[in-house]
Structures are given as C-alpha cells and as structure tokens.
Amino acid sequence: MKSDHYRDFFTAENLMGPNSIRLLDELLTVCPPAFTRTDKVLDLGCGTGLTSLFIARETGATVYANDLWIPLEVNRDRFAAWNMQQQLIPVHEDANCLGFQKEMFSAVISIDAYHYFGGKEDFFADKILPLLKPGGVALIAVPGMKNVYDGQSETLTSPWLGDEAYMFQSALWWQKTIGTHEKIESVHTWEMEAFEQPWQEWFATGHEYALDDLQYYESIIKPYTGFVGMVIRKK
Numbered sequence: 001m002k003s004d005h006y007r008d009f010f011t012a013e014n015l016m017g018p019n020s021i022r023l024l025d026e027l028l029t030v031c032p033p034a035f036t037r038t039d040k041v042l043d044l045g046c047g048t049g050l051t052s053l054f055i056a057r058e059t060g061a062t063v064y065a066n067d068l069w070i071p072l073e074v075n076r077d078r079f080a081a082w083n084m085q086q087q088l089i090p091v092h093e094d095a096n097c098l099g100f101q102k103e104m105f106s107a108v109i110s111i112d113a114y115h116y117f118g119g120k121e122d123f124f125a126d127k128i129l130p131l132l133k134p135g136g137v138a139l140i141a142v143p144g145m146k147n148v149y150d151g152q153s154e155t156l157t158s159p160w161l162g163d164e165a166y167m168f169q170s171a172l173w174w175q176k177t178i179g180t181h182e183k184i185e186s187v188h189t190w191e192m193e194a195f196e197q198p199w200q201e202w203f204a205t206g207h208e209y210a211l212d213d214l215q216y217y218e219s220i221i222k223p224y225t226g227f228v229g230m231v232i233r234k235k
C-alpha cells in the first residue's frame, strides 16, 4: 500500500482520529485518479493536512486544504515545513458556506469530516455538487454504523459518542442522504475494508483522545461501527 510510505507521519501531532491515510488509500484504490498539477482538488475538513499531503504527492494535483478547527496560519507553516507550499493551499472556511468558484474542482475529497456537516438532505446537491467540474468526483470516508445496525447509532454508541452519536450513520443511510440530482451520474456507498489498522495506528499515537476511544473499542466501536466509503460522480 502506498500509505505504508507515510508511516513517519502517523503521529499524535498529525492524526486527529483513526488513521485517515489508510481510509484515503482505500478510496483512491477504488477510484484511481488521473490528475495533473493543473487539476484542483478540495480536501474538505483536512485537519492538519496529512490527507492533503498524500493527495498532492500521490496524484500530482494542486490541493486546497480547507479546515475549520485548525487556523490557516498553522497549516500554512506546516505545509512549508513539509516543503509542499507550492502544491498545498491552506484555506479556513466553514463547509456550510464555502466561497470557491463554481466548477473549480476535479475532485472533492473528505476524510473523517463530512459527518460533521454533510448529513443533511440536499447538502451534497446544494453545497458540493456545484463546486465539481462536469465529470468530477467526490470521494468521502466517514465513521458510521454497520448496515445491520442502521438507525441504531444513538442507542448503541451514546456511551462513547454522547450527543455526537447521531452523526454515525450506515452506508445505506448515506446513500439515501446524498440523494439524487439531474447532475449526479452515480452514488456508490459501501462498508469499507479498512477498520482494524486505522484504529490500532490511532491508539499507537498515545494521543489523549485515542486513549479515550480505546476504552470503547471492544464494547462499542468494533461490534457496531465501521467506516463508510462514498464515490459520487458528476455528469
């Protein structure tokens, strides 16, 4: 896996949850990109920009690394330290009101972030679809429920997630919520293969949030949850 080459980056400083690079690697394997430097990709909810680094290096695209919680200057300095300032453009905007030009991006990619803002009917059609070029693609990975526990997130995960439990939904739910539109070619959602490794690599960072998650791994995370992959193609 290409993601193995990034092991040195799997630290408490860079990761913000289960290893996002493993999730991204699976999405790019399912949907291999063919980008050049002139292609623009939006990494939506990029966090520290580790996923943006992977996208830039592995696809060659120019990446707009957008996040809400991490200040723009912090990511700008990090990208310079990685010597990637030519290819990684830090942006600080709320996904609910993005100011990018229409049809600017060949792809919108979002790892472990879309569930914070995208779980509303029409969100994809109203906010994301207009940003994609004709023929563009959205690649999304979120934590969620296994399909067999569809609709049971609040009952089954509240001891771990508290009032954020509603954000964990199944692949079936996301398929319906992304919805249909005259400009959407196809929507494919699935339960991702990646599971044990991204979690174990998160725990291995020793991050205080990782140690908290670890307490719920056997009782809640492993039996009921997984990661949901989504590939949405624009006509």
Ligand SMILES: C[S@@+](CC[C@H](N)C(=O)[O-])C[C@H]1O[C@@H](n2cnc3c(N)ncnc32)[C@H](O)[C@@H]1O
Residues within 6 Å of the ligand: 014, 015, 016, 017, 020, 044, 045, 046, 047, 048, 049, 050, 051, 066, 067, 068, 069, 070, 093, 094, 095, 096, 110, 111, 112, 113, 114, 116, 117
């Ligand atoms: C768990 S972190 C994941 C970060 C990164 N994608 C990764 O996988 O390492 C979730 C990210 O979603 C971002 N986020 C949450 N709500 C957002 C919003 N409304 N607009 C933009 N980003 C948002 C946060 O800023 C945070 O960095």
